[in-house]
């Protein structure tokens with residue numbers, strides 16, 4: 244009997260876990276099975292101590308993900324679309340809030356839900372043939388997996404309106420100038436670029452990275468005074484950790500070693 248290919252593939256490269264959306268014949272358009280599989284793979288990657296960084300990419304040379312499956316959307320009534328939207332939002336929120344850093348390795352089209360998934364990651368590393376759009380408005384719909392909120396947070400209101408209200412597709416080069424892309428690489432160098440970033444991130448104390456990310460994520464959600472309180476509380480918790488003590492002691496040891504040799 245023909246076995247369906249797994250909707251998400253997982254591969255380990257040192258401290259980096261790469262999750263690949265695997266529906267290349269449909270440009271990796273999302274299905275409920277794909278979202279459920281992504282959820283399960285995230286559970287696994289988050290529970291695995293050896294995994295320090297999670298990257299998401301798309302199968303094939305053309306697309307990261309072309310968004311939600313339009314064939315399915317067409318058949319949905321409003322309650323089904325609402326439930327579908329909540330499932331997508333849950334996936335985006337998990338990535339946005341995940342304790343481990345996340346990288347979208349964008350290797351082609353990142354459209355609609357695919358763009359939302361990329362924006363939910365901490366970093367976007369894009370190949371020079373990638374492009375980004377929210378085409379929903381051209382379908383008389385709108386982003387529903389957190390796009391309106393994440394786009395504003397990541398690129399500012401004016402730029403987010405340009406994407407959401409025009410439906411226009413922008414090249415990776417244009418998007419780099421918009422400020423939400425961490426790095427651009429030629430398609431054949433994309434994985435190396437992601438690995439370099441992952442190596443940098445994995446070298447830091449994971450608890451410090453997690454605390455800093457949580458504090459950063461609250462910026463813009465809280466008034467400044469509450470945001471500063473949140474930051475101070477996380478600073479204090481992090482400061483009490485063995486990792487922070489070791490980091491500070493290491494710096495002092497280097498300084499005193501330099502004094503002895505000079």
Ligand code: CO8
Nearest residue numbers: 269270272309310311312313324328354355356378387388
């Ligand atoms: N859904 C389903 N199938 C898709 C999708 C999609 N989003 N995108 C591409 N495909 C399929 C095509 O139908 C085609 O299948 P087949 O070979 O069986 O005909 C295959 O993928 C290859 O696509 P094309 O032949 O169209 O490839 P091209 O290179 O000619 O064009 C494009 C590539 C420009 C990316 C084109 O496929 C396209 O415009 N796709 C649609 C993109 C889009 O509009 N995405 C947004 C979807 S809506 C969304 O994501 C909203 C999420 C939140 C809403 C939640 C509400 C519940």
